[in-house]
Amino acid sequence: QVQLVQSGAEVRKPGTSVRISCKTFGYTFTRFHIHWVRQAPGQGLQWMARLNPTDGSIRFAQKFQDRVTMTRDTSTNTVDMDLSSLTSDDTAVYYCGRVLTGVGIDYWGQGTLVTVSS
Amino acid sequence: DIQMTQSPSTLSASVGDRVTITCRASHNIDTWLAWYQQKPGKAPNLLIYKASSLHSGVPSRFSGSGSGTEFTLTISSLQPEDFATYYCQQYDSDYTFGQGTKLEIK
Numbered sequence: 001q002v003q004l005v006q007s008g009a010e011v012r013k014p015g016t017s018v019r020i021s022c023k024t025f026g027y028t029f030t031r032f033h034i035h036w037v038r039q040a041p042g043q044g045l046q047w048m049a050r051l052n053p054t055d056g057s058i059r060f061a062q063k064f065q066d067r068v069t070m071t072r073d074t075s076t077n078t079v080d081m082d083l084s085s086l087t088s089d090d091t092a093v094y095y096c097g098r099v100l101t102g103v104g105i106d107y108w109g110q111g112t113l114v115t116v117s118s
Numbered sequence: 119d120i121q122m123t124q125s126p127s128t129l130s131a132s133v134g135d136r137v138t139i140t141c142r143a144s145h146n147i148d149t150w151l152a153w154y155q156q157k158p159g160k161a162p163n164l165l166i167y168k169a170s171s172l173h174s175g176v177p178s179r180f181s182g183s184g185s186g187t188e189f190t191l192t193i194s195s196l197q198p199e200d201f202a203t204y205y206c207q208q209y210d211s212d213y214t215f216g217q218g219t220k221l222e223i224k
Contacts, residue, residue, distance in 0.1 A: 035213065045154075045162065045205055047213035059212060062119065095161055102168065104152035104209060108161035 002026040004096055004109035011115045017084040020112045022096030029077040030054045033099040036070070036081050038092040039111075046092075050099065051079055086116045120145050120208050124216035130224040135196045139219045141189045141206035150210035153182055153191045156218075157202045165204075166191065196221075 007021040022034060035050040049060040051070045058070050069082045083090060094112045097105035121144040131137050141151065149169035154162035164173045166182035169189055179194040193200055201223050206216040 037213075037215075044218040045156075045207075045215040047207075047215060050213070061212065097161075103171075103173070104164050104167045104207065105154075105162070106164050106173070108163075111161055 002098065002107045004098060004107055006094075006096060006109040006112045009113040009115070011117065012086050014087055014116055014118055016086055017082055018086060018114050019080055019082045020094050020096075020114070021078055021080050022109050023076065023078045024098065025077070027098070029072075029074060033101075034072075034079045035097045035099050035105060036068075036094060037097060037105070038094045040089070040092040043092075048094075049081070053079065083114075086114075088116050090114060091116045120147060120211050120214050122206055122208055122214050122216040124204075124206055124219050126219060127217065128220045128222060130222045131196055132224045133196050133198055137193050137196060137221065139191045139204055139206075139221075141184075141191070141216050143187045143189075143208055143210075145210075146186050147208045147210035149185045150208055151182075151184070151189050152207045152209065153180075154205045154207065155200075155202045156205065162205065 003025040005023045010018050012018050030053045033050050036048040048064050051058050053072045067084045072079045096109040098107040100106045123142045125140050151169045153166040156162040165176050170182045181192050203218045203220045205218050208214050
């Protein structure tokens with residue numbers, strides 16, 4: 001069945017970077033975009049970016065376009081997201097999600113907690 | 119950017135009640151709107167897409183309506199498992215979520 005499995009929790013110091021992986025199973029990887037959404041503690045959902053696994057093209061929310069990079073590996077069906085220049089405001093749970101075109105995010109990863117603390 | 123505004127932020131209701139949550143878009147998004155349910159410590163779950171289409175496996179007590187800039191999510195008869203936080207999301211131009219509505223037990 002369809003699954004998105006994310007890498008484990010991370011702790012980083014301010015000013016550093018973090019990489020989160022999203023490995024997909026159970027469907028044709030190149031047929032669905034992968035999106036990243038984050039949720040700060042006690043806060044709502046914030047859309048960050050999306051990647052088209054077919055060609056690697058990316059769209060970012062304006063807030064993140066200078067700090068987020070995304071790559072995909074079609075041999076392992078994995079999408080990685082790098083977030084740089086971390087501050088305490090980046091402390092959040094980060095989710096990857098598969099998007100069914102015209103529908104929305106129909107499958108989600110389990111979430112990865114990133115804690116930024118000195 | 120398209121902004122999404124939900125109301126109310128918190129809603130207190132009882133099992134069996136009919137409840138409605140509203141979502142307003144800052145620009146016309148046609149019917150490119152989805153609704154999600156999120157429970158504490160869990161990823162969101164898709165309920166409604168294209169403003170009014172029920173996602174597979176979602177109970178029929180959930181319904182959505184609206185187009186353009188104003189949308190509603192209705193739960194016809196609240197069940198204990200429905201107490202959660204609900205988010206709208208536009209996907210007309212990239213993605214934007216509303217700030218969420220927490221549905222609490224009265």
